[in-house]
Amino acid sequence: MGNHSDGSPNHSGTVATAGQNEVEKFQDPGIPPHRLRLADTDPKAAKRAERQVALLFGLSVVGTVIFLVAYFAIDLGEDAGIATIRLQNALLGVGTAFAMLGIGTGIVHWAKALMPDHEVSEERHAIRYEEDRVAAVRIVDDIVEETGIKRRPLIRNTLLGAVALAPLPAIAIFGDLGPRPDEKLAHTMWAPQDGNLKRLARDPDGTPIKASDVTLGSAFHVIPEGLNELHEGKLNEKAKAVVLLMRLDPSSLNPSAGREDWGYNGIVAYSKICTHVGCPVALYEQQTHHLLCPCHQSTFDLTQECKVIFGPASRPLPQLPIAVDDEGYLVATSDFKEPVGPSYWERDMHERSNNS
Amino acid sequence: MSAATTAEPAFVAKTKAGRVTDFVDSRVGGSGILREFGRKVFPDHWSFMFGEVALYSFVILLLSGTFLTFFFDPSMAETHYDGSYVPLKGVEMSVAYSSSLDISFDIRGGLFMRQVHHWAALLFVASIAVHMLRVFFTGAFRKPREMNWVVGSVLLILAMAAGFTGYSLPDDLLSGNGLRIIDGVIKSIPIVGTYISFFLFGGEFPGTAIISRLYMLHILLVPALILLMIVLHLFMVVVHKHTQYPGPGRNDNNVVGYPLGPVYAAKAGGFFFIVFGVLALMAGFFTINPIWNYGPYDPSPVSAGTQPDWYIGFVDGALRLMPGVINGFHFEYVIFGFTLTLNVLLPALVPAGILFTVMFMYPWIERWITKDDREHHVLDRPRNAPTRTAIGMAGFVWYCVMWAAAGSDLIATHFHVSLNDVTYWLRTLFFIGPIIAFIVTKRVALALQRKDREIALHGRETGRIVRLPHGEFIEVHAPLDEYKRYKLVGFESPKVLPAEPNEHGVVTGKEKRRAFLSKWFFEDRVAPATPAELEAAHGHGHAAVEASEDSKSLTH
Numbered sequence: 001m002g003n004h005s006d007g008s009p010n011h012s013g014t015v016a017t018a019g020q021n022e023v024e025k026f027q028d029p030g031i032p033p034h035r036l037r038l039a040d041t042d043p044k045a046a047k048r049a050e051r052q053v054a055l056l057f058g059l060s061v062v063g064t065v066i067f068l069v070a071y072f073a074i075d076l077g078e079d080a081g082i083a084t085i086r087l088q089n090a091l092l093g094v095g096t097a098f099a100m101l102g103i104g105t106g107i108v109h110w111a112k113a114l115m116p117d118h119e120v121s122e123e124r125h126a127i128r129y130e131e132d133r134v135a136a137v138r139i140v141d142d143i144v145e146e147t148g149i150k151r152r153p154l155i156r157n158t159l160l161g162a163v164a165l166a167p168l169p170a171i172a173i174f175g176d177l178g179p180r181p182d183e184k185l186a187h188t189m190w191a192p193q194d195g196n197l198k199r200l201a202r203d204p205d206g207t208p209i210k211a212s213d214v215t216l217g218s219a220f221h222v223i224p225e226g227l228n229e230l231h232e233g234k235l236n237e238k239a240k241a242v243v244l245l246m247r248l249d250p251s252s253l254n255p256s257a258g259r260e261d262w263g264y265n266g267i268v269a270y271s272k273i274c275t276h277v278g279c280p281v282a283l284y285e286q287q288t289h290h291l292l293c294p295c296h297q298s299t300f301d302l303t304q305e306c307k308v309i310f311g312p313a314s315r316p317l318p319q320l321p322i323a324v325d326d327e328g329y330l331v332a333t334s335d336f337k338e339p340v341g342p343s344y345w346e347r348d349m350h351e352r353s354n355n356s
Numbered sequence: 357m358s359a360a361t362t363a364e365p366a367f368v369a370k371t372k373a374g375r376v377t378d379f380v381d382s383r384v385g386g387s388g389i390l391r392e393f394g395r396k397v398f399p400d401h402w403s404f405m406f407g408e409v410a411l412y413s414f415v416i417l418l419l420s421g422t423f424l425t426f427f428f429d430p431s432m433a434e435t436h437y438d439g440s441y442v443p444l445k446g447v448e449m450s451v452a453y454s455s456s457l458d459i460s461f462d463i464r465g466g467l468f469m470r471q472v473h474h475w476a477a478l479l480f481v482a483s484i485a486v487h488m489l490r491v492f493f494t495g496a497f498r499k500p501r502e503m504n505w506v507v508g509s510v511l512l513i514l515a516m517a518a519g520f521t522g523y524s525l526p527d528d529l530l531s532g533n534g535l536r537i538i539d540g541v542i543k544s545i546p547i548v549g550t551y552i553s554f555f556l557f558g559g560e561f562p563g564t565a566i567i568s569r570l571y572m573l574h575i576l577l578v579p580a581l582i583l584l585m586i587v588l589h590l591f592m593v594v595v596h597k598h599t600q601y602p603g604p605g606r607n608d609n610n611v612v613g614y615p616l617g618p619v620y621a622a623k624a625g626g627f628f629f630i631v632f633g634v635l636a637l638m639a640g641f642f643t644i645n646p647i648w649n650y651g652p653y654d655p656s657p658v659s660a661g662t663q664p665d666w667y668i669g670f671v672d673g674a675l676r677l678m679p680g681v682i683n684g685f686h687f688e689y690v691i692f693g694f695t696l697t698l699n700v701l702l703p704a705l706v707p708a709g710i711l712f713t714v715m716f717m718y719p720w721i722e723r724w725i726t727k728d729d730r731e732h733h734v735l736d737r738p739r740n741a742p743t744r745t746a747i748g749m750a751g752f753v754w755y756c757v758m759w760a761a762a763g764s765d766l767i768a769t770h771f772h773v774s775l776n777d778v779t780y781w782l783r784t785l786f787f788i789g790p791i792i793a794f795i796v797t798k799r800v801a802l803a804l805q806r807k808d809r810e811i812a813l814h815g816r817e818t819g820r821i822v823r824l825p826h827g828e829f830i831e832v833h834a835p836l837d838e839y840k841r842y843k844l845v846g847f848e849s850p851k852v853l854p855a856e857p858n859e860h861g862v863v864t865g866k867e868k869r870r871a872f873l874s875k876w877f878f879e880d881r882v883a884p885a886t887p888a889e890l891e892a893a894h895g896h897g898h899a900a901v902e903a904s905e906d907s908k909s910l911t912h
Contacts, residue, residue, distance in 0.1 A: 025884070026885075032605070085467060089639075096639075099633075101630060124733060177555040178558045179554060236562065277544075279658055282658050295537060296675050314681055344695065348693060
């Protein structure tokens with residue numbers, strides 16, 4: 001019975017109802033009386049606090065010395081390994097920390113132990129005074145009146161029009177930040193060049209891949225042949241053209257009508273750029289034939305033409321039609337039939353024009 | 357000092373410091389400022405220091421960032437690495453990445469400065485966020501501080517912008533993937549998305565322009581805006597004077613605390629060095645963003661378990677939570693021949709949009725519901741505003757669910773659970789988490805209020821058990837002194853404000869909605885204890901016992 005903290009409903013813990021008026025309130029007893037600290041009454045304690053503050057400031061000096069020694073004495077020469085850099089970094093950290101914390105804790109200790117700790121009460125002033133407000137309103141009225149803007153709507157309206165249009169050049173001048181997108185996103189390097197089909201090459205060294213190299217269950221990161229020889233825009237092309245090449249048991253692939261000849265002997269190639277927001281779909285689960293994007297976990301099923309089976313992507317990975325050339329190398333028979341990577345406003349338009 | 361500030365014609369300062377002060381004062385008139393601010397009173401509370409942490413982190417960011425600009429080269433031109441980090445020797449990379457590696461390995465103290473800068477950036481956003489939570493839960497955003505709340509919210513967005521633009525600068529694999537995701541999100545914007553992407557990157561992703569453009573934003577535009585907002589923020593703090601927690605001697609007409617000089621200035625100034633020291637320790641011992649492990653940006657590889665900096669996490673998490681296909685319904689579809697990709701657009705814009713819109717508007721929403729147009733300088737203890745606290749926790753939990761979703765893969769691998777299950781759970785929590793948080797928080801707040809009433813009326817438990825002559829055991833409760841009691845009872849508990857007719861005598865639909873919300877806001881309330889109740893509690897037949905116990909009362 002002695003314990004009231006469980007709030008028995010018949011006691012004071014009841015929820016007040018809306019109709020119940022508080023008749024009176026507790027009076028504010030004012031700021032609690034000031035309590036003296038040890039250092040206020042005992043000169044020895046004050047002296048001790050003084051020495052502690054001085055000691056902390058002294059520690060700061062030690063920290064500064066540590067920093068300087070670490071900076072000048074540790075040599076980051078040619079043969080310095082990562083361990084040396086880590087050591088220097090740690091010592092610079094310790095030195096700075098001592099230097100700063102020494103000053104900081106010293107000052108705070110000084111303030112808390114030795115400076116007056118009387119709480120003071122100060123009146124708040126009104127943010128604005130009625131007198132000022134009235135005067136300000138009058139001033140504004142006078143200013144508006146003297147310009148005569150209300151009496152001369154022609155001036156007002158033409159000014160508004162001019163001011164509204166004047167920022168347009170400031171927007172237009174950014175027009176050369178970038179080129180127009182046109183159809184750049186619709187095409188990749190895989191399109192045959194001068195009638196020559198592009199070979200599939202290993203990423204990153206660029207050596208072409210023979211169909212016979214691709215054993216059952218293996219996966220290759222693929223770039224188009226010639227990508228590494230590009231001098232300009234190499235990363236731009238790579239960001240669209242990277243492909244994953246895998247070989248499955250042909251019976252587990254279920255190509256839809258029109259895609260029967262896009263693979264070769266169970267070897268299929270799909271764009272590596274996720275159709276969600278463009279991360280590389282770099283994880284291949286050999287057993288389940290799932291492709292997983294490590295950024296947002298979109299999961300694509302290779303046996304269903306990379307249909308989305310989990311995650312935020314909404315569209316299958318585009319497939320690259322491949323075949324084998326006379327020398328046994330894998331080649332792309334055409335560009336992707338649709339734009340690769342994340343969706344964009346004009347995407348469907350580009351896909352239609354690619355296929356027409 | 358005080359002698360120097362009295363400007364009399366024949367005044368001659370006695371000390372050297374006095375003469376310098378007098379020299380400056382007679383030319384710029386600083387004595388008025390000093391007179392106004394030298395002894396200005398600031399309330400003291402540990403929770404007021406989060407804003408200070410943010411300010412100091414920003415100063416440290418400016419200092420360390422300036423150092424980094426001396427060595428960083430934001431060019432995306434191709435180069436072959438020739439520095440002292442052996443594993444990357446001869447690797448083709450951008451000049452930006454190469455100079456970031458040089459800062460890390462070939463410039464003494466460079467790695468330290470990079471780590472100080474990155475840790476300070478993380479702390480900057482974190483302290484702003486915590487500071488805003490403090491301001492929200494204590495009701496410090498109420499009149500007259502609504503505009504300062506808005507400035508603070510803008511600062512949060514700018515801090516995130518500063519963080520993101522800086523994160524991308526080293527042009528390493530991880531930050532490049534971050535940009536890739538941003539590019540994907542931008543491309544999902546209807547009509548203009550593709551153009552914005554091409555304009556931002558100067559052509560196709562990744563192009564050769566983005567790093568230098570982000571660099572300009574990161575070191576010039578965004579910090580300048582942050583600085584401007586900080587000036588506005590602090591100016592308003594001075595105009596309003598600081599809020600204070602409720603307690604004896606504190607009311608809306610005064611400000612109780614320590615004078616700026618010397619105590620408050622010393623504490624706040626000393627605190628700067630403490631923040632700096634702690635950041636230095638972190639930079640010295642905890643590696644952050646080891647760009648040398650990631651390699652240069654390449655659109656093909658990616659490492660599993662990639663994480664953005666923490667403050668971008670909630671957007672990334674929202675992107676992960678959104679399903680692309682539900683029961684055969686694709687969130688990407690074609691309208692009038694154009695592609696609308698809602699599976700990217702919705703999660704990228706909607707949750708963040710809701711969070712920031714509600715955040716910006718909340719002071720006005722609450723003011724409309726409560727019709728409270730008074731100035732508030734005394735804070736609410738969060739328990740004394742149960743519905744507001746519950747709203748805040750609901751939003752916080754919603755944010756945290758999205759944030760946790762950004763680490764869904766790490767949760768799955770760390771706890772050995774299925775990644776898909778983690779996602780399904782988080783998708784559920786995305787919807788019900790805030791509701792549970794609201795209900796639980798409101799109940800906890802009301803319970804704490806009841807507990808406060810209990811203590812105010814019956815005193816605190818002493819743990820001392822006494823056996824009365826007739827055999828009953830009771831626990832002795834010690835009454836509170838009037839100062840402690842006032843802290844528990846000195847608050848307002850507004851009541852439901854029913855719909856009121858306007859000047860034409862009509863109760864509008866809007867007013868009815870307001871009244872409904874007011875009911876929702878204030879219908880569950882615990883009134884503060886009153887002196888009459890205290891009287892009643894004491895007149896419970898224990899007067900004799902209390903008297904004999906000498907300042908210790910017995911109740912049950």
